[in-house]
Amino acid sequence: MHAHAHLALHHVHAAELHADAQKYRLARSARGSRPLRTALGQALIEVGLRLTAPSRPTVALT
Structure with missing residues (x-):
């Protein structure tokens, strides 16, 4: 191709x-x-992550 x-x-x-x-x-x-x-989007993502996270074992107080 020509330069110009x-x-x-x-x-x-x-x-x-x-x-x-x-x-x-x-x-x-x-x-x-x-x-x-x-x-709002970040808050919904955080809520969703908390709902899908495995539950932590509870400690019984006597």
Whole structure:
């Protein structure tokens, strides 16, 4: 491939990648943060792990 043609294709591809990255950044910023959803998800996972964990033997006090 001719060097100038290769360079032109590289510039087109780089511009497409930059445009895709900009679209991704805009979509991500529009989505906003989800701290409540994350905290709720973590709490549900912890509860599920506690429910599936083997029970500990209880010590009888006399």
